[in-house]
Amino acid sequence: MLWIMSMTRRVVYVEDNAANLALVKKVLGHIGYEVEGAITGEDGLDCIQRDPPDLVLLDLDLPGIDGFEVVRRIKAIPALHAIPFIAISASVMKQERKLALDAGCLSFIEKPFDIGELRVAVEEALASGNSHG
Numbered sequence: 074m075l076w077i078m079s080m081t082r083r084v085v086y087v088e089d090n091a092a093n094l095a096l097v098k099k100v101l102g103h104i105g106y107e108v109e110g111a112i113t114g115e116d117g118l119d120c121i122q123r124d125p126p127d128l129v130l131l132d133l134d135l136p137g138i139d140g141f142e143v144v145r146r147i148k149a150i151p152a153l154h155a156i157p158f159i160a161i162s163a164s165v166m167k168q169e170r171k172l173a174l175d176a177g178c179l180s181f182i183e184k185p186f187d188i189g190e191l192r193v194a195v196e197e198a199l200a201s202g203n204s205h206g
Contacts, residue, residue, distance in 0.1 A: 082199055083107045086130040087117030087143060088161070093184070097130065100188050101195065114138030121147055125156060128198050133162040133173060141176045148177040157198040161186060 084101060088094045089112050098108040111117040114135045121129060133140035147153050160173035163184040170181045179198050
């Protein structure tokens, strides 16, 4: 049974704000997740395809390819389709939330986010049975 305890869940966070990225790495790392960061949509696509994570946290407003396009491109790849995405955005516009969910995000968290809310969303996404790994 020890091998189950050693299975670290890998999360990719695509976020161009260094402070937000550092906070999420610290919080999720503290509770046992391995968090890899990407600062552009292109970097996120490369990171996800190179080593598919169990979950992707995704800012929607990114330089270059935006978060909506990242989700659409990954969801179009059959082998990666099941990876769950959680959108994280400062936008409180209902339209942006709807677009994120329509693009394939499992849920949407508003910035500034509550650490407890983030943790629950991550745990629910990984428990949903939709994770890649």
